[in-house]
Amino acid sequence: MPSSALTAAHPLKDVTASDSALRRFLHGLPGVDAVGLEGRAASLGTRSIKTTAKAYAIDLAISMVDLTTLEGADTPGKVRALGAKAVRPDPTDRTTPSTAAVCVYPDMVAVAKEAVAGSGVKVASVATAFPAGRAPLTVKLADVREAVAAGADEIDMVIDRGAFLSGRYLKVYDEIIAVKEACGTSARLKVIFETGELSTYDNIRRASWLGMLAGADFIKTSTGKVAVNATPANTLLMLEAVRDFRAQTGIQVGVKPAGGIRTSKDAIKFLVLVNETAGEDWLDNHWFRFGASSLLNDLLMQRQKLATGRYSGPDYVTVD
Numbered sequence: 400m401p402s403s404a405l406t407a408a409h410p411l412k413d414v415t416a417s418d419s420a421l422r423r424f425l426h427g428l429p430g431v432d433a434v435g436l437e438g439r440a441a442s443l444g445t446r447s448i449k450t451t452a453k454a455y456a457i458d459l460a461i462s463m464v465d466l467t468t469l470e471g472a473d474t475p476g477k478v479r480a481l482g483a484k485a486v487r488p489d490p491t492d493r494t495t496p497s498t499a500a501v502c503v504y505p506d507m508v509a510v511a512k513e514a515v516a517g518s519g520v521k522v523a524s525v526a527t528a529f530p531a532g533r534a535p536l537t538v539k540l541a542d543v544r545e546a547v548a549a550g551a552d553e554i555d556m557v558i559d560r561g562a563f564l565s566g567r568y569l570k571v572y573d574e575i576i577a578v579k580e581a582c583g584t585s586a587r588l589k590v591i592f593e594t595g596e597l598s599t600y601d602n603i604r605r606a607s608w609l610g611m612l613a614g615a616d617f618i619k620t621s622t623g624k625v626a627v628n629a630t631p632a633n634t635l636l637m638l639e640a641v642r643d644f645r646a647q648t649g650i651q652v653g654v655k656p657a658g659g660i661r662t663s664k665d666a667i668k669f670l671v672l673v674n675e676t677a678g679e680d681w682l683d684n685h686w687f688r689f690g691a692s693s694l695l696n697d698l699l700m701q702r703q704k705l706a707t708g709r710y711s712g713p714d715y716v717t718v719d
Contacts, residue, residue, distance in 0.1 A: 431600035440631035482514025508549035523553035530622035532557040575613035589617035595627030607640035617653035628658025657690025
């Protein structure tokens with residue numbers, strides 16, 4: 400397997416030439432000022448948004464949702480219902496945008512694909528022994544290939560956190576490359592770090608650069624299956640990383656915070672982070688997503704409140 404996903408013309412190609420070179424590069428990244436990072440994230444979260452801008456932001460957030468069901472009790476019926484909701488989140492208002500994608504386990508990809516056919520809604524599939532990632536590479540790659548063969552437009556992989564935390568960066572890098580190759584040309588790759596297990600902001604910055612160097616199309620905070628998932632601070636840090644990576648390489652990479660984002664107020668705070676950190680180029684569902692299940696319901700309720708002046712309550716929307 401090649402130990403580089405970068406072309407000869409890539410300005411950072413040399414940093415992946417060996418395990419030692421990659422380690423030197425990742426540990427040479429500037430250390431994160433935790434107090435400053437959290438302070439900036441909190442400050443941006445206090446920005447007020449006027450009504451017209453709020454209506455735009457809510458529709459934008461809806462269009463960025465990866466509507467997700469990742470439970471052992473998932474059934475074809477549940478996935479079909481979720482697909483229908485993704486295509487038409489509010490059946491009473493056809494101006495409501497569709498969500499970006501439906502995210503399911505690999506064995507539900509074909510069902511989801513049929514449910515969203517002809518709509519433009521993507522089908523994303525978690526893979527690589529999600530959420531723990533504790534499986535041989537051959538099993539992980541088979542997981543990916545089966546999801547892609549079933550029609551997945553996007554693959555959400557988990558990195559080997561054990562390898563990363565023990566400093567075996569090239570192992571993680573090569574595994575991402577292998578998964579990217581298994582995606583072929585038909586599926587975009589989201590690389591999940593499980594930021595809650597990486598412990599430090601420095602590790603999150605290193606993981607971000609590692610994922611991007613290996614060819615990730617998106618970097619993603621979390622699986623949603625641990626205690627600490629997406630936060631404004633860790634998402635801000637990843638947005639800084641994609642901004643700086645594009646400045647150095649010309650390559651744009653998306654960001655997906657996942658887990659714990661439940662309200663319209665939360666979503667709008669994240670959109671402010673995107674605009675103020677990475678810039679308007681990322682304010683599009685091709686480059687920014689929310690990994691969520693309950694968020695969409697609140698966005699729909701807030702959207703109707705803006706349109707009618709009345710807050711309908713949770714009975715207005717379907718329960719996921």
